Amino acid sequence: MTTSRMSRATLYIGMIAAIAGFNVAVAATTLKVTVTLNPAVAKKTAPDDVVFIFARAANGPRMPLAIVRKQVKDLPITVVLDDSQSMSPQMNLSSASKVIVVARVSKSGMASAQDGDLEGMSAPVAGDTKAISISIDKVLTGQMAPAAPQGYR
Numbered sequence: 001m002t003t004s005r006m007s008r009a010t011l012y013i014g015m016i017a018a019i020a021g022f023n024v025a026v027a028a029t030t031l032k033v034t035v036t037l038n039p040a041v042a043k044k045t046a047p048d049d050v051v052f053i054f055a056r057a058a059n060g061p062r063m064p065l066a067i068v069r070k071q072v073k074d075l076p077i078t079v080v081l082d083d084s085q086s087m088s089p090q091m092n093l094s095s096a097s098k099v100i101v102v103a104r105v106s107k108s109g110m111a112s113a114q115d116g117d118l119e120g121m122s123a124p125v126a127g128d129t130k131a132i133s134i135s136i137d138k139v140l141t142g143q144m145a146p147a148a149p150q151g152y153r
Helices: 003-019
Strands: 030-037 050-057 064-071 077-082 098-106 118-121 131-136
Touching (some): 050 077, 064 077, 098 131
Parallel strands (some): 030 131
Antiparallel strands (some): 030 077, 050 064, 050 098, 098 118, 118 131
């Protein structure tokens, strides 16, 4: 069978599957992330502290494209980020050409960065990167505090 016949055959199979109501899966982006805790900052954590592991677009909104929640006692850990962990169907891992991966120990349990949280972050990586390692190795300082609701200033 020639290449053009094979391409047409693949197209016809896809059309028949769609007409018959079958879901034809498209390969989604997945990113394997290994997270470790640097011993120099480990003493600042408790086993039940929350760890957020997420990817966000290197350019654009800072909203996570995929996020998982673990605890310090789970570290070191390897997780797989994918589109099923997105906060919005329009903003997922597959939609980004480059991402930054962050692993953050949250002392407050909130996803937004706060003073005293511990963090590790990657440089921007291509969206088709398959695996990355992050070491949580710095203490955050100088984070903006959330604004107080009106009437409470």
